[in-house]
Amino acid sequence: MAAITEKTSDRMTVRRVQIEGNRERYAWLFMRLSGVAMLVLAVGHMVIQHVLNSSTNLTLQFVAVQWSSWGWKAYDIFLLWMAIPHGIRGLFNILSDYVHNPGLKRTIGILLTLFVVATVIWATIAISLFDSAMIP
Amino acid sequence: MKTHVFDAVIIGAGGAGLMTALYASRGANVAVISKLYPTRSHTGTAQGGIGAALGNVEEDHWEWHAYDTVKGSDYLADQDAVDVLCKEAIDTVVELEHMGLPFDRLPNGRISQRRFGGHTNNETGKPVMRACHAADRTGHMILQTLYQQCIKNRVNFFDEYHVIDLIRVDDTIRGVVAYELATGEMHVFHSKAVHFATGGWGRCWEVTSNAHSLTGDGTAICLRNGVPLEDMEFFQFHPTGIFKLGILITEGVRGEGGILVNGQGERFMERYAPTIKDLASRDVVSRAIFMEVQAGRGINGQNYVHLDVRPETVNKYNELAGDPRRIDRAYIESKLPDIADFTRTYLGIDPVEEPMPVQPTAHYAMGGIPTDVDGRVLIGAGDRVLNGLYAAGECACVSVHGANRLGTNSLVDLVVFGRRSGRHMAEYCREAELLPLPTGTGEALQTEFNRLRHGTGSIKPFELRNKMQKTMTDNVGVFRTEETMTKAIEDLRQLRHDYNTRMHIDDKGQRYNTDLLEAWELGCLLELAEVTAVSARARKESRGGHAREDFPERNDDDWLKHTLCARNEDGSYSLDYKPVVLGRYEPKKRVY
Amino acid sequence: MQATLRIRRFNPETDKKPWWGEYTLENVHRTDTVLDLLHRIKWEQDGTLTLRRSCAHGVCGSDAMRINGANALACKTLVSRLGVKGNEIKIQVEPILGLPVEKDLIVDMEPFFDHYRAVLPYFITDQPVPADGRERLQSQVDRERFDDTTKCILCAACTSSCPSFWADDRYIGPAAIVQAHRFVFDSRDEGMNERLDVLADTFGVWKCRTIFNCTNACPRDIQVTEAIAEVKQAITSGKV
Amino acid sequence: MSSLILTVRESIRYRGRSGQYSWLAHRLSGLAILFFLVIHVWDTANAFFWPQAYVWSLALFKNPLFGLGEIGVMAAVLYHAFNGTRITILDFKPEWWRHQRLSSLITWTLFFLVFIPIAVLMLSAMIGHCSELASAGDSCLRIPAFSEFAQYAR
Numbered sequence A: 001m002a003a004i005t006e007k008t009s010d011r012m013t014v015r016r017v018q019i020e021g022n023r024e025r026y027a028w029l030f031m032r033l034s035g036v037a038m039l040v041l042a043v044g045h046m047v048i049q050h051v052l053n054s055s056t057n058l059t060l061q062f063v064a065v066q067w068s069s070w071g072w073k074a075y076d077i078f079l080l081w082m083a084i085p086h087g088i089r090g091l092f093n094i095l096s097d098y099v100h101n102p103g104l105k106r107t108i109g110i111l112l113t114l115f116v117v118a119t120v121i122w123a124t125i126a127i128s129l130f131d132s133a134m135i136p
Numbered sequence B: 001m002k003t004h005v006f007d008a009v010i011i012g013a014g015g016a017g018l019m020t021a022l023y024a025s026r027g028a029n030v031a032v033i034s035k036l037y038p039t040r041s042h043t044g045t046a047q048g049g050i051g052a053a054l055g056n057v058e059e060d061h062w063e064w065h066a067y068d069t070v071k072g073s074d075y076l077a078d079q080d081a082v083d084v085l086c087k088e089a090i091d092t093v094v095e096l097e098h099m100g101l102p103f104d105r106l107p108n109g110r111i112s113q114r115r116f117g118g119h120t121n122n123e124t125g126k127p128v129m130r131a132c133h134a135a136d137r138t139g140h141m142i143l144q145t146l147y148q149q150c151i152k153n154r155v156n157f158f159d160e161y162h163v164i165d166l167i168r169v170d171d172t173i174r175g176v177v178a179y180e181l182a183t184g185e186m187h188v189f190h191s192k193a194v195h196f197a198t199g200g201w202g203r204c205w206e207v208t209s210n211a212h213s214l215t216g217d218g219t220a221i222c223l224r225n226g227v228p229l230e231d232m233e234f235f236q237f238h239p240t241g242i243f244k245l246g247i248l249i250t251e252g253v254r255g256e257g258g259i260l261v262n263g264q265g266e267r268f269m270e271r272y273a274p275t276i277k278d279l280a281s282r283d284v285v286s287r288a289i290f291m292e293v294q295a296g297r298g299i300n301g302q303n304y305v306h307l308d309v310r311p312e313t314v315n316k317y318n319e320l321a322g323d324p325r326r327i328d329r330a331y332i333e334s335k336l337p338d339i340a341d342f343t344r345t346y347l348g349i350d351p352v353e354e355p356m357p358v359q360p361t362a363h364y365a366m367g368g369i370p371t372d373v374d375g376r377v378l379i380g381a382g383d384r385v386l387n388g389l390y391a392a393g394e395c396a397c398v399s400v401h402g403a404n405r406l407g408t409n410s411l412v413d414l415v416v417f418g419r420r421s422g423r424h425m426a427e428y429c430r431e432a433e434l435l436p437l438p439t440g441t442g443e444a445l446q447t448e449f450n451r452l453r454h455g456t457g458s459i460k461p462f463e464l465r466n467k468m469q470k471t472m473t474d475n476v477g478v479f480r481t482e483e484t485m486t487k488a489i490e491d492l493r494q495l496r497h498d499y500n501t502r503m504h505i506d507d508k509g510q511r512y513n514t515d516l517l518e519a520w521e522l523g524c525l526l527e528l529a530e531v532t533a534v535s536a537r538a539r540k541e542s543r544g545g546h547a548r549e550d551f552p553e554r555n556d557d558d559w560l561k562h563t564l565c566a567r568n569e570d571g572s573y574s575l576d577y578k579p580v581v582l583g584r585y586e587p588k589k590r591v592y
Numbered sequence C: 001m002q003a004t005l006r007i008r009r010f011n012p013e014t015d016k017k018p019w020w021g022e023y024t025l026e027n028v029h030r031t032d033t034v035l036d037l038l039h040r041i042k043w044e045q046d047g048t049l050t051l052r053r054s055c056a057h058g059v060c061g062s063d064a065m066r067i068n069g070a071n072a073l074a075c076k077t078l079v080s081r082l083g084v085k086g087n088e089i090k091i092q093v094e095p096i097l098g099l100p101v102e103k104d105l106i107v108d109m110e111p112f113f114d115h116y117r118a119v120l121p122y123f124i125t126d127q128p129v130p131a132d133g134r135e136r137l138q139s140q141v142d143r144e145r146f147d148d149t150t151k152c153i154l155c156a157a158c159t160s161s162c163p164s165f166w167a168d169d170r171y172i173g174p175a176a177i178v179q180a181h182r183f184v185f186d187s188r189d190e191g192m193n194e195r196l197d198v199l200a201d202t203f204g205v206w207k208c209r210t211i212f213n214c215t216n217a218c219p220r221d222i223q224v225t226e227a228i229a230e231v232k233q234a235i236t237s238g239k240v
Numbered sequence D: 001m002s003s004l005i006l007t008v009r010e011s012i013r014y015r016g017r018s019g020q021y022s023w024l025a026h027r028l029s030g031l032a033i034l035f036f037l038v039i040h041v042w043d044t045a046n047a048f049f050w051p052q053a054y055v056w057s058l059a060l061f062k063n064p065l066f067g068l069g070e071i072g073v074m075a076a077v078l079y080h081a082f083n084g085t086r087i088t089i090l091d092f093k094p095e096w097w098r099h100q101r102l103s104s105l106i107t108w109t110l111f112f113l114v115f116i117p118i119a120v121l122m123l124s125a126m127i128g129h130c131s132e133l134a135s136a137g138d139s140c141l142r143i144p145a146f147s148e149f150a151q152y153a154r
């Protein structure tokens, strides 16, 4: 009856698992990571642009002042790269709850991806090439 | 009518049916037919534990377990079968663990064990820790584990099919007839072997721990097909059912130190069982409660007592007994979580703070379809084997429980004899031939079902059921007399007559007609109730679960024998007896 | 007291569409369960009322239904918890959502069990049993890790309360994830790779949007959302 | 599509608790932000590609109707951000899901604490703008004409 006095380890057994790569999993992670990033970026953006500077006195000149600094340009580009994919992925998640036809779901996925790419490129060009000196 | 062909069909997907299926399916093509989804079977409600002399906590031997079982049975158990039960218990419990069953663990990583009523150290007479458990949901884990293994082994399941008859031609088995709940269609399962594992029939009584579905179908079907039933007078009343509701409070509560208290705040079991007190076997404790109540010592003069597992009470008595164990709220929450949940849900009582109101509740059928240790059904006093017909679990009677079953022994019974009959059946099917179905199979049942469906009487089934439950509770309960049982038999005859001639049901449809099936189940209950009363009235002694006020003593000279009750063509019953297999343990007076 | 029950009825043999049946019961007690009341209606008033039930004390998982709008077991829902007003109570009972209604309160459980079977809900290991013929060892901490999810009785209250499952019934659902959790976090089991592959797929855990209805509905008080989160974490971290 | 109707109907009928309402609010706010953001991004890009259109839209957005929408988007962003953070934290700390009721309560409280003052600020700016225009004999409700901003044409 010695056995009863022995004790197994108090440490929890932890094991490694191998899971096949999967898009869903990365999308899930991305939603959370981009979300956390945006907690600072998007909320900051909203507060700065829409509260501290009311849009009632927003002008092109104001934008020009801001985008004369590469810091602000980078801030906005970064926010853009987070927000559009995050939002569109969110939309895709919602749509895929209701669109059960695999073909249609794929098509929607492709269209939304194209939309993300187009939007991000278009807006990135705009922000980075924006030349404050050109504004009267 | 659809016909399916299998080597063997197993009726019932509780612990016994699934264990049988697992083993039988290794050598034969089997189907499991169950009127419930397998995981809904009543095995899932078993709480306290499964007994096996693993000796993980303290010294223990299977021979001690065997002695306790025989003593618990009031010496009516067949001792050769008890030896098989207790010896193989160890192996089967370990096998369950190997199948993944998540037993609670000891600090050294082995299966945890606790005390349970009637399980003792044979040398000291003190309770021994023998009940292996997974919190207080051992049955749930057994049921889940076995079902999981069946899925893994691709066993064929026919869920929500009611078996309603056996196809027996002379002394051969050809299959069963089943009613598909979803469609109302009759199916014939054509097979070489048939195994019944349909569980108990506690629904004969008013206050019961048993599920609504426990209506003894398989046992009644066998009875109707010429199998005399064994020891039907022995039905166990568990001492601690929740007052009025009958929901079971496991003996594990007392195993963990809980005690029973009467209206005067007295631990009355000290008087009835001086050595092991609250952990005496169930019949003893149930009778003690009944007697306390009769003597006006129930709580507030009512017909219940208190079960007290409050840490302060338990610790006080442990200290008095020189037992070093102390418990607290966390301990109760982890060892008895479901019990705490039941009392909180149904009584609004927290067992850590208040004692629970309990009364004896109809719990377990010791008797049933007579079988040998390989699950083969035996016919009559001569133990004639009916080839191809098997039974195991609560519906069967091996007999290892005799006149009173020990707690934890039913789960052992399921897995040990399920395993043995599964093996035997696989072997039998290898050699046996598939005999042709007789013509007109199932037609009689169609007629019977049509009669039930279209009955035009004025009585609804529930009225008959209530009357049956009342008369069984009043007259064939914890204590019985010649007079009460005669009254019960008369009542039951009348009810059976009403059932056959004056009943009607509302639902005339085909699909999911539960109204119809409840009515059919009532037919089984009525029959088993009457067999119980008839068998009980004839036994003029008190033994185990059968306690007679007019014959208070056990009488080994005349009654150390098994009852067999057969159904005659005209629907009456006749009795016969066969000897008990004795062995190492000579009958002596039972003191706890 | 008096109880009025509104029950969603549907008999495929006679009805084109579901309808509401109203039933009044007298002498109802606060301690009665909804199952008691349904039984009284079935037995005393209308035998055609159809439902599943067995154990009557919340452990077999037969009678998950929607009571006053939310999923619960009829046998575990006491009248006193349903908002008794004076001497009256109104109770609304419907079948659970997202599974095809077969008759009255009975739904087709096959799709549910299909999802259950998809997670390989059985013990998998290649390890030989111990040579001494005794049990495998497991420490108390390792046993504790999956204790909560062993309580599941497959009642489907969770899965059928999940808006994500209503939207797409290919979502494997909380119940199946709970069952998988029970094995994934069992230190003796070795099937975690296969199981997590199923759960990491499109219709696996990612369809869970942490709505939490499942946990609220679970009659066994299983922390379902927590279990799902643990599975998600195992998949993202590659560790169990 | 039947599943869409079912989900929408039952998301309202089902007596879920804080979790269900948090999810609904998160989803709706996410969609609202996305709707706004897409317009906002394409519009802002005009500052480079087509300044006239951009300046015109700036004037248009000063209309109180858009102003109210802006407050709505502010609410959506704040709630969505707080709740998203809540979900993320709980996802990485599974055992905290036990406290989801509390966590939603905290989120809602935090949201209102932050949003109300901000809404007041935004509203007063909007009212200030309108009264300014009104005193100049103009109306903030007037839709500006595209041609007014011809000096920005490229």
Ligand SMILES: Cc1cc2nc3c(=O)[nH]c(=O)nc-3n(C[C@H](O)[C@H](O)[C@H](O)COP(=O)(O)OP(=O)(O)OC[C@H]3O[C@@H](n4cnc5c(N)ncnc54)[C@H](O)[C@@H]3O)c2cc1C
Pocket (backbone or CB within 6 Å): B011, B012, B013, B014, B015, B016, B017, B033, B034, B035, B036, B037, B038, B041, B042, B043, B044, B045, B046, B047, B048, B049, B050, B051, B138, B139, B161, B162, B163, B164, B197, B198, B199, B200, B209, B210, B211, B214, B216, B217, B218, B248, B250, B363, B364, B392, B393, B394, B395, B407, B408, B409, B410, B411, B412, B414
């Ligand atoms: C509340 C409670 C607690 C208990 N605790 C313990 C304990 O701690 N330890 C212990 O050892 N024992 C305990 N028992 C006793 C033990 O659980 C039962 O005796 C045992 O589970 C019976 O198992 P079974 O396989 O024979 O039948 P069941 O599990 O009852 O299964 C019966 C099966 O038969 C099927 N069936 C029935 N009729 C038909 C039909 N006509 N057609 C098709 N299928 C049919 C049902 O669908 C079901 O699948 C307890 C019992 C109760 C009620």
Ligand code: HEM
Pocket (backbone or CB within 6 Å): A031, A032, A034, A035, A036, A038, A039, A042, A043, A083, A084, A086, A087, A088, A089, A090, A091, A093, A094, C208, C209, C210, D026, D027, D029, D030, D031, D033, D034, D037, D077, D080, D081, D082, D083, D084, D085, D087, D088
């Ligand atoms: C501000 C910080 C933000 C945080 C912390 C955040 C966080 C999250 C998280 C964690 C999710 C996943 C929810 C889930 O899977 O259950 C999500 C979903 C979503 N987000 Fe955001 N997000 C933020 C900003 C945005 C923005 C700016 C948009 C719009 C462009 C947006 C649109 C969406 C959409 C549409 C969804 C899908 C909702 C759903 O599936 O129900 N989010 N967000």
Ligand code: SF4
Pocket (backbone or CB within 6 Å): C151, C152, C153, C154, C155, C156, C157, C158, C159, C174, C175, C178, C217, C218, C219, C220, C221, C222, C224
């Ligand atoms: S997790 Fe809970 S609600 Fe879901 S099936 Fe299991 S017991 Fe039922």
Ligand code: F3S
Pocket (backbone or CB within 6 Å): C161, C162, C163, C164, C165, C173, C174, C207, C208, C209, C210, C211, C212, C213, C214, C215, C224, C225, C228
């Ligand atoms: S309700 Fe559904 S979305 Fe997740 S937390 Fe529960 S499964």
Ligand code: FES
Pocket (backbone or CB within 6 Å): C052, C053, C054, C055, C056, C057, C058, C059, C060, C061, C062, C063, C073, C074, C075, C076
């Ligand atoms: S009847 Fe068994 S869970 Fe309700």
